[in-house]
Amino acid sequence: MNSYSLNSTDERELYPGYFxxxxxxxxxxxxxxxxxxxARLPLHGHPHEQVVSVLEGQFELSTGEGETRVLGPGEVAxxxxxxxxxxxxxxACRFLDVCYxxxxxxxxxx
Amino acid sequence: MNSYSLNSTDERELYPGYFxxxxxxxxxxxxxxxxxxxARLPLHGHPHEQVVSVLEGQFELSTGEGETRVLGPGEVAxxxxxxxxxxxxxxACRFLDVCYxxxxxxxxxx
Numbered sequence: 268m269n270s271y272s273l274n275s276t277d278e279r280e281l282y283p284g285y286f287x288x289x290x291x292x293x294x295x296x297x298x299x300x301x302x303x304x305x306a307r308l309p310l311h312g313h314p315h316e317q318v319v320s321v322l323e324g325q326f327e328l329s330t331g332e333g334e335t336r337v338l339g340p341g342e343v344a345x346x347x348x349x350x351x352x353x354x355x356x357x358x359a360c361r362f363l364d365v366c367y368x369x370x371x372x373x374x375x376x377x
Numbered sequence: 378m379n380s381y382s383l384n385s386t387d388e389r390e391l392y393p394g395y396f397x398x399x400x401x402x403x404x405x406x407x408x409x410x411x412x413x414x415x416a417r418l419p420l421h422g423h424p425h426e427q428v429v430s431v432l433e434g435q436f437e438l439s440t441g442e443g444e445t446r447v448l449g450p451g452e453v454a455x456x457x458x459x460x461x462x463x464x465x466x467x468x469a470c471r472f473l474d475v476c477y478x479x480x481x482x483x484x485x486x487x
Contacts (some may be wrong), residue, residue, distance in 0.1 A: 268455065271450060272447065286410070292428060292451060293458075295426070297428060297430070297453070299430075314407075336380050342382050342383070343381045344380040345380070345381075345402050346378055347403065363430070367477055
Protein backbone atom coordinates (compact mmCIF):
# COMPACT_ATOMS: atom_id res chain seq x y z
CA MET A 268 0.00 0.00 0.00
CA ASN A 269 1.40 3.38 -1.01
CA SER A 270 0.04 6.45 0.67
CA TYR A 271 0.34 10.15 -0.10
CA SER A 272 -0.48 13.36 1.71
CA LEU A 273 -1.74 16.01 -0.65
CA ASN A 274 -1.37 18.46 2.24
CA SER A 275 2.41 18.20 2.02
CA THR A 276 2.62 17.94 -1.79
CA ASP A 277 3.49 21.10 -3.67
CA GLU A 278 0.98 22.07 -6.30
CA ARG A 279 2.32 22.80 -9.78
CA GLU A 280 0.87 25.26 -12.29
CA LEU A 281 0.45 22.76 -15.12
CA TYR A 282 -1.61 25.17 -17.22
CA PRO A 283 -2.06 28.91 -16.63
CA GLY A 284 -4.33 29.26 -13.61
CA TYR A 285 -4.54 25.47 -13.04
CA PHE A 286 -2.56 24.11 -10.09
CA UNK A 287 -2.36 20.33 -9.82
CA UNK A 288 -1.15 17.61 -7.51
CA UNK A 289 -0.57 14.40 -9.45
CA UNK A 290 -0.64 10.75 -8.37
CA UNK A 291 0.22 8.13 -10.96
CA UNK A 292 -0.66 4.54 -10.15
CA UNK A 293 -0.04 1.40 -12.20
CA UNK A 294 -3.13 2.09 -14.31
CA UNK A 295 -4.47 5.56 -13.61
CA UNK A 296 -3.53 9.20 -13.15
CA UNK A 297 -5.31 11.27 -10.52
CA UNK A 298 -4.90 15.04 -10.55
CA UNK A 299 -6.26 17.09 -7.65
CA UNK A 300 -6.78 20.54 -9.18
CA UNK A 301 -7.25 24.06 -7.87
CA UNK A 302 -8.18 26.55 -10.56
CA UNK A 303 -8.34 30.32 -10.45
CA UNK A 304 -11.58 32.03 -11.39
CA UNK A 305 -11.77 32.62 -15.12
CA ALA A 306 -8.86 30.35 -16.06
CA ARG A 307 -9.41 28.50 -19.33
CA LEU A 308 -8.18 25.17 -20.67
CA PRO A 309 -8.10 25.25 -24.46
CA LEU A 310 -9.80 22.59 -26.55
CA HIS A 311 -7.69 19.46 -26.51
CA GLY A 312 -8.04 15.71 -26.75
CA HIS A 313 -6.29 12.54 -25.68
CA PRO A 314 -7.01 8.83 -25.88
CA HIS A 315 -7.56 8.55 -22.11
CA GLU A 316 -10.97 8.25 -20.52
CA GLN A 317 -11.36 11.07 -17.97
CA VAL A 318 -13.70 11.50 -15.00
CA VAL A 319 -14.07 15.00 -13.54
CA SER A 320 -15.47 15.29 -9.98
CA VAL A 321 -16.07 18.84 -8.77
CA LEU A 322 -15.37 19.35 -5.07
CA GLU A 323 -15.75 23.13 -4.65
CA GLY A 324 -16.88 26.02 -6.85
CA GLN A 325 -18.15 25.91 -10.41
CA PHE A 326 -16.32 24.45 -13.40
CA GLU A 327 -17.57 24.53 -16.98
CA LEU A 328 -16.75 21.69 -19.38
CA SER A 329 -17.44 21.79 -23.09
CA THR A 330 -16.83 19.25 -25.82
CA GLY A 331 -15.79 19.89 -29.39
CA GLU A 332 -19.20 18.47 -30.29
CA GLY A 333 -20.92 21.49 -28.72
CA GLU A 334 -22.05 20.10 -25.36
CA THR A 335 -21.52 22.32 -22.33
CA ARG A 336 -22.06 21.55 -18.64
CA VAL A 337 -21.45 23.73 -15.60
CA LEU A 338 -20.55 21.41 -12.74
CA GLY A 339 -20.72 22.24 -9.05
CA PRO A 340 -19.89 20.28 -5.90
CA GLY A 341 -21.13 16.69 -6.15
CA GLU A 342 -21.35 16.79 -9.91
CA VAL A 343 -19.32 14.44 -12.10
CA ALA A 344 -18.64 14.30 -15.84
CA UNK A 345 -17.27 11.33 -17.79
CA UNK A 346 -15.40 12.20 -20.98
CA UNK A 347 -14.78 9.28 -23.32
CA UNK A 348 -11.32 8.82 -24.81
CA UNK A 349 -10.56 10.88 -27.90
CA UNK A 350 -13.38 13.37 -27.19
CA UNK A 351 -12.04 16.89 -27.56
CA UNK A 352 -12.95 19.10 -24.62
CA UNK A 353 -12.20 22.46 -23.04
CA UNK A 354 -12.69 23.91 -19.57
CA UNK A 355 -13.31 27.17 -17.77
CA UNK A 356 -13.27 27.91 -14.07
CA UNK A 357 -16.51 29.85 -13.62
CA UNK A 358 -15.41 30.56 -10.05
CA ALA A 359 -12.31 29.57 -8.14
CA CYS A 360 -12.79 25.82 -7.89
CA ARG A 361 -11.35 22.49 -6.88
CA PHE A 362 -11.89 19.27 -8.79
CA LEU A 363 -10.41 15.82 -9.22
CA ASP A 364 -9.54 14.32 -12.60
CA VAL A 365 -9.15 10.57 -12.85
CA CYS A 366 -7.72 9.25 -16.12
CA TYR A 367 -7.25 5.78 -17.54
CA UNK A 368 -4.70 4.81 -18.64
CA UNK A 369 -1.81 6.71 -17.02
CA UNK A 370 -1.23 10.17 -18.48
CA UNK A 371 2.44 9.85 -19.37
CA UNK A 372 2.68 13.64 -19.74
CA UNK A 373 2.06 14.25 -16.04
CA UNK A 374 4.91 13.31 -13.74
CA UNK A 375 3.89 12.17 -10.28
CA UNK A 376 4.40 15.06 -7.87
CA UNK A 377 5.43 13.14 -4.78
CA MET B 378 -20.03 13.52 -22.22
CA ASN B 379 -22.11 11.89 -19.51
CA SER B 380 -22.74 13.82 -16.33
CA TYR B 381 -24.14 12.84 -12.95
CA SER B 382 -25.32 14.68 -9.88
CA LEU B 383 -24.40 12.85 -6.71
CA ASN B 384 -26.70 15.28 -4.90
CA SER B 385 -29.74 13.66 -6.50
CA THR B 386 -28.41 10.08 -6.42
CA ASP B 387 -29.66 7.86 -3.62
CA GLU B 388 -26.93 6.33 -1.52
CA ARG B 389 -27.07 2.57 -0.96
CA GLU B 390 -25.84 0.70 2.11
CA LEU B 391 -23.49 -1.64 0.25
CA TYR B 392 -21.89 -2.89 3.49
CA PRO B 393 -23.15 -2.35 7.04
CA GLY B 394 -22.46 1.29 7.87
CA TYR B 395 -21.06 2.06 4.38
CA PHE B 396 -23.31 4.09 2.08
CA UNK B 397 -22.14 4.43 -1.52
CA UNK B 398 -22.99 6.23 -4.72
CA UNK B 399 -21.54 4.35 -7.68
CA UNK B 400 -20.50 5.55 -11.15
CA UNK B 401 -19.28 2.94 -13.61
CA UNK B 402 -17.46 4.18 -16.70
CA UNK B 403 -16.04 2.20 -19.59
CA UNK B 404 -12.91 1.39 -17.60
CA UNK B 405 -13.35 2.39 -13.97
CA UNK B 406 -15.69 2.30 -11.01
CA UNK B 407 -15.93 5.32 -8.72
CA UNK B 408 -17.70 4.96 -5.38
CA UNK B 409 -18.39 8.07 -3.29
CA UNK B 410 -18.69 6.70 0.24
CA UNK B 411 -20.13 7.93 3.52
CA UNK B 412 -19.29 5.68 6.46
CA UNK B 413 -20.61 5.68 9.99
CA UNK B 414 -18.16 5.97 12.86
CA UNK B 415 -16.87 2.56 13.85
CA ALA B 416 -18.12 0.69 10.79
CA ARG B 417 -15.76 -2.03 9.63
CA LEU B 418 -15.03 -3.59 6.26
CA PRO B 419 -13.74 -7.12 6.71
CA LEU B 420 -10.52 -8.31 5.11
CA HIS B 421 -11.14 -8.91 1.42
CA GLY B 422 -9.33 -8.84 -1.89
CA HIS B 423 -10.01 -8.37 -5.58
CA PRO B 424 -7.91 -8.14 -8.71
CA HIS B 425 -8.72 -4.42 -9.17
CA GLU B 426 -6.31 -1.65 -8.37
CA GLN B 427 -7.99 0.73 -5.90
CA VAL B 428 -7.25 4.33 -4.95
CA VAL B 429 -8.80 5.69 -1.74
CA SER B 430 -9.03 9.49 -1.33
CA VAL B 431 -10.32 10.69 2.03
CA LEU B 432 -12.48 13.82 1.86
CA GLU B 433 -13.74 14.18 5.44
CA GLY B 434 -13.07 12.45 8.76
CA GLN B 435 -10.64 9.63 9.50
CA PHE B 436 -10.54 6.24 7.80
CA GLU B 437 -8.19 3.40 8.72
CA LEU B 438 -6.92 1.01 6.05
CA SER B 439 -5.01 -2.17 6.81
CA THR B 440 -3.56 -4.80 4.52
CA GLY B 441 -3.37 -8.52 5.11
CA GLU B 442 0.40 -7.99 5.14
CA GLY B 443 0.12 -6.02 8.39
CA GLU B 444 0.38 -2.42 7.16
CA THR B 445 -2.03 0.08 8.71
CA ARG B 446 -2.63 3.72 7.80
CA VAL B 447 -5.08 6.19 9.27
CA LEU B 448 -6.02 8.60 6.48
CA GLY B 449 -7.55 12.04 6.91
CA PRO B 450 -8.67 14.71 4.46
CA GLY B 451 -6.18 15.12 1.64
CA GLU B 452 -4.64 11.72 2.21
CA VAL B 453 -4.67 9.03 -0.47
CA ALA B 454 -3.82 5.32 -0.46
CA UNK B 455 -3.13 3.13 -3.49
CA UNK B 456 -3.87 -0.57 -3.03
CA UNK B 457 -2.44 -2.82 -5.71
CA UNK B 458 -4.65 -5.50 -7.24
CA UNK B 459 -4.94 -8.74 -5.29
CA UNK B 460 -3.74 -7.12 -2.05
CA UNK B 461 -6.08 -8.13 0.75
CA UNK B 462 -7.24 -5.15 2.82
CA UNK B 463 -9.72 -4.14 5.48
CA UNK B 464 -11.13 -0.81 6.62
CA UNK B 465 -12.50 0.95 9.69
CA UNK B 466 -14.19 4.32 9.95
CA UNK B 467 -12.34 5.88 12.89
CA UNK B 468 -14.86 8.72 12.76
CA ALA B 469 -17.82 9.36 10.50
CA CYS B 470 -16.07 9.94 7.18
CA ARG B 471 -16.41 10.47 3.46
CA PHE B 472 -14.03 9.05 0.90
CA LEU B 473 -13.81 8.25 -2.79
CA ASP B 474 -12.74 4.87 -4.13
CA VAL B 475 -11.54 4.64 -7.71
CA CYS B 476 -11.06 1.14 -9.10
CA TYR B 477 -9.60 -0.20 -12.32
CA UNK B 478 -11.01 -2.14 -14.05
CA UNK B 479 -14.78 -1.82 -13.53
CA UNK B 480 -16.06 -3.55 -10.38
CA UNK B 481 -18.71 -5.75 -11.93
CA UNK B 482 -20.21 -6.36 -8.50
CA UNK B 483 -21.28 -2.72 -8.11
CA UNK B 484 -24.19 -1.64 -10.26
CA UNK B 485 -24.16 1.98 -11.30
CA UNK B 486 -26.57 3.89 -9.09
CA UNK B 487 -27.85 6.44 -11.55
